[in-house]
Amino acid sequence: MFGLLVFFALPLVALVVRVPWSDITDDLSDPAIRPALRLSLVCSVAATGLSVVIGVPIAWLLARVEFPGKAVARALALLPLVLPPVVGGVALLVAFGRRGVVGQYLDDWFGIRLPFTTWAAIIAETFVAMPFMIITVEGALRGVDTRYEEAAATLGAGRWTVMRRVTLPAIGPSLLAGITLTWARALGEFGATITFAGNFRGETQTMPLAVYLALQTDTGAALTLSLVLLVISIVVLALVGRRVWGR
C-alpha cells in the first residue's frame, strides 16, 4: 500500500520540487497560460456535458435493453479506452475533416469545418473520455433493483417520474463518479486533441498542449504550467471525491 502511494506520489513530488519557484510569477503571467487554462476548462466541461447527454442513454441501453449485436456495441463504446488517443484523433480527422468521410458533406452542404476549431477539441475530448461515463453508469444501472422501478410504475408513476425519482437517485453517486472521471480524462486529453483540433492559442491549445510546447523551449515554464493543472485537478478530485467515495 505504502509502495503504491510512493509510486503515484513521487513523480508529482518531483514536479513540485523542480518547479522554478523564483520565476513562478513570471511563468504564471505567461501569455499562453490564461487562454490555455480557459480552453481547458471550457472544453473539459463541455465534453463532460456531452458525455452525460450521449453517454447516459447509451449506458441505459447497454444495461437495460436486449438487442442484437450488444456485445459489439459495448466493445465500440469502450474502444476509445484502449485506442491510443492519437489514433482516435486520426480517426476523427478522416471522419470529420474537410476531406473526411462525413466531413466533406458537412463542408459542402453546411459549410461546417470542424478540425482546428474549439468544437474539434471538445469532440476529441468527448471521444476519449465518454467511455468512463458509460462504464460507470452502466455498472450502476445494473446494480439497481428494477423492482423499485416496477413498484413506482404500478403506483402510477410515469416513465419520466420513475427515472427522476427512483433510478437517478439510486445511481446518483455513480453518475457523479462518472462525471468526475470523464471530466478528469477530458482535462488531461492530449493526443486526440493535437491531432484532430491542432494547436492554436486561444482556439485549440489546451493546457496539456501548452505544457508540451513550453517543454520545448522553457522547461521551467512547462513545470509551472503542469503544477497549475495538477493543483486544479487535485482540488476538484478531492472536493468531488469526498461526495462520491466518502471520506
Added chain:
Amino acid sequence: MLAAAAATAVLVSACSNDDDVTDRSLRVFAAASLTDAFTELGEAFEAVNRDADVEFNFGASSELVVQIQEGAPADAFASADEANMQKVVDAGLNASDPVVFARNRLAIAVEPGNPKGITGLADLADPDVTVVLCAEQVPCGTYADEALATAGVTLTPVSRGESVKATLSVVELGEADAAIVYVTDARASERVDGIDIPDEENVIATLPIAGLLDTGAPDVADAWVEFVTSAEGLAILEEYGFLAP
C-alpha cells in the same frame, strides 16, 4: 502483486533482450526534417561499418534537446537550427564542437496540383487559404515567422504543428491548403507539391551536428559525425534537397 511485478520484469527483459548484442548500437537524435535523409545515411553507414547499428530518434529539435538534457541515452545530436544546438553546448553535453553539415530552405507545401493557385508567401494571407505553420517553439516555426516577417505578410494559421512532419501531414491529409515547411520535406512527400520561396524572402536554416558526452560508444559516434560531414554523406543529403554547408 509480487507475481505481477515478476511477470512484468520478465516481459520487459524479453523486450530489450537484443540490447546485449548491440552494445555498439548508436543512438542518433535528429531533427524531424532529417527523417528521410538520415534513414538512408544510417543504412549507408551500417553498410560500411558492419558491426554498427544506428538507431534514430526523430523529433522537433527543441524536444530532442529537452530529452538530452533530461538524460536520454543519445550519442549524437543533429539539430535543425543552431539555437537548439547552442542549448546542448551551454549545458556542456557535447563531446565535440558542433559542425554545420547541411543547410536547408523553406518552401510552401500545397495540395497536389496546387488547386488554390498559390505562388508565394503573399498568397497565404488570403482568408480563403487555410495555412498551418510549425509551432513557435520548434525551429521550422521560428524560421517560418522570420520568412513571413521578411516578406511583410501577416496571417493567422489554423494550427501550429509540434514538428515539421506533423505540420506537413495536415496538408497531406487535405485538412489545410498550405504549410510552410522545409524544401526537403515538401520534396520528400508525394502527397504535396512544393512552391518555391524566392531567396530575398527565404530563410537559410543551418544544421549542426555534434557527438554527445554521455555516450556509450564515443568512437562510433565520432565515426557517424565524420560520415555525415563527409563527401559521401553530403551526396546523400543533397539527394534529399539539402544544401552544402
